[in-house]
Amino acid sequence: MLIFAYSGFFSPEKNNYPVVCIHEKLTGQPCVSCGLSHSFSLIVRGRVEEAYQWNHYGMRIFLFFVVQLLLRVTFSVFYLKYPDIRMKLIIADCTGSGIIFLAAFWPFITNIVSGIFYTAS
Numbered sequence: 001m002l003i004f005a006y007s008g009f010f011s012p013e014k015n016n017y018p019v020v021c022i023h024e025k026l027t028g029q030p031c032v033s034c035g036l037s038h039s040f041s042l043i044v045r046g047r048v049e050e051a052y053q054w055n056h057y058g059m060r061i062f063l064f065f066v067v068q069l070l071l072r073v074t075f076s077v078f079y080l081k082y083p084d085i086r087m088k089l090i091i092a093d094c095t096g097s098g099i100i101f102l103a104a105f106w107p108f109i110t111n112i113v114s115g116i117f118y119t120a121s
Contacts, residue, residue, distance in 0.1 A: 003065050007040035012050075032111040036061060057107050064104035071097065 010017050017038070023031040039058025042051035051058050075093050079086055102109070 001069065003040065004044065004069075007037070007044045010037065010041055012038050012041040012045070012047075012054075032057070032108055060104050064100060067100055068097065 015038070019037060021031060021034050023029070024034055033055070035054035036058055039051040039055040040062055042048070042054065043059060043062050048059065051062075071093065075089055079089055082089070
C-alpha cells in the first residue's frame, strides 16, 4: 500500500521523487529500473501510455504489487477462516508469489545476471 501512496503523493509533473537511481548517478547511464517511480505515478493517474515511455516494465511491476496486495488480503481471510488448511495455504502462497515475482521481475533478474557475467569477463 505504501508504494501506491508513494506513487500518488509524488507528482510526475514536479519530478520530486526522493528515491534516485544510484546506478545512473554513478555511471551516468540509465538502468533497467530507471523511471519506475515516474511510471508508477503516471499509472496511478491513469496515464498508461506515458507510463510506458518512462519504463517499459512499469506496468508489469505495478501489476505485481496490485496482485500481491489482493493476495495478501485473500490469503489472510482464508488463513483466519480455515485453520485446518493453513500449511497448504502458506505453501500455495509462497509458490504462487514466487512464480508471480519471477514473471514480473525477470527482465531485472536477467539484467543483473548479465551484468555480473559481463563485468567478470
